[in-house]
Amino acid sequence: MGVQAITTLEGVRQIPLRSHSLSAPYLDSDLQSRYFDFGEDTIVRADQYIRLTSDRQGQSGWLFSKMPMTATNWMIEVEFKIHGAGHLHGDGMAIWLTEERGKSGKVFGSADNFNGLGIFIDTYKNSRPGVSFPYVMAMLGNSSVSYDKDHDGKDTELAGCSARGIRGAGTVSTKIRMTYYAETSLRVDLQYKNVDEWTECFETEQIKLPQTAYLGFSAETGELSDNHDIINVAAHNLHIRQNTSGRDKVGKPQARPYNPGGTKAPGSWRWFFLKIILFGVVVVGGYVGYTMYRASKRGSRF
Structure with a gap:
């Protein structure tokens, strides 16, 4: 059965990416997945499901694609379920598009100090005063x-x-949909209130992901x-026809990867060097002035 392109937006074709999609029964006849690896406590x-933790x-537990995402623009829709017994629960789950893959760690079961996108x-x-949980957030590492x-x-x-309400939503299928246009924008929408009712979580611009990023x-x-x-x-790979997409952000600043505490902007370095030069001018000027003063004092003795 061939992969068919599906057009649902004006000027944008949605082409299914089998290498980064999953559906029951998940495993082949050898009890392996052709496109994904899984580990730790995943069953x-x-x-019915792939259970990352019981x-x-x-x-x-973790589940990562074997191949990196090659699509420049993409949309990923994930149906998931977070549920359990008791009134207290935790800790949560994450969706990754990172250079690292299949590494256990302390960030929702995966490795810290990652390079790429994590959606938690x-x-x-x-400790988040004034914020209602469950909470969905993105981080660029x-x-x-x-x-x-x-x-x-x-x-x-x-x-x-x-x-x-996204945890234990009952009969409503909980879903998250991520739409990425390279170096332009990332949008995240959620379905958990009613079927086919999508709620925008956030949309942000100037996002740049690593060239090699695995879905996990x-x-x-x-x-x-x-x-x-x-x-x-x-x-899905989103194929945008030239000159027809409303997503064409002509004139937008060049996108940068998130880098808190990292390399300073060029303007900061220029100001730093300017301060050094000004300091040098003050020191030299003071020295010249002091030399002239001493010379004038010696001349006044005769």
Whole structure:
């Protein structure tokens, strides 16, 4: 069966990406996935879900694509379910587009100090006054910036929104849809209130992802727990016809990767060197003035 292009937006063709999509039964006849690897506590229920963590304490699991995302512009829609027994639950799950793949760690079950995009569905509030949880947020990492779990990633947040009701949504299929136009914008929409009712979480501009980025999912539990299930992943390449897309951001500044605390802007360096030069001028001027003063004092003795 061939892959067919589907046109749903004016000037934009949605071409399915089989290499980054998932649906039941998930595994082939050898009980392996052709396009994804999984590890740690992840289990596969071929007729229902891929469970990253079960509703047990101290679990973590991950699921990562074997091939990097090659599409320049893409849309990824993920159906998932976060649920469990009891009134207290945690910690949450993450969706990744990063250079790293299949590495366990402390950031929702995956590695910290990542390079690329992480979108976190955080179900347990550590320290974010005035913010309602569950909370969905994006972070762009540059391999050197850590995610601050104690403060729920507040200092490194790119954008986010509260999504109260996304956990344990009952009969409504919970979904997240991410739409990326290279170096232009990233938009995240959520479905959890009613079927086919999408709520915009955020849209931000000037986003640049690594050239080699793998699609991944991870989750973790601590003292509190939940089931974190991936049910379906539908990835599409967005092919934009020239001169027809409203997304053509002509005249926008060049996109930059997120780099908090990293290299300073060129203007900052110019100001730094200018201050050094001015300091040198002051020192030289003071020395010349002092020399002339001493010379004049010696001349006044005769």
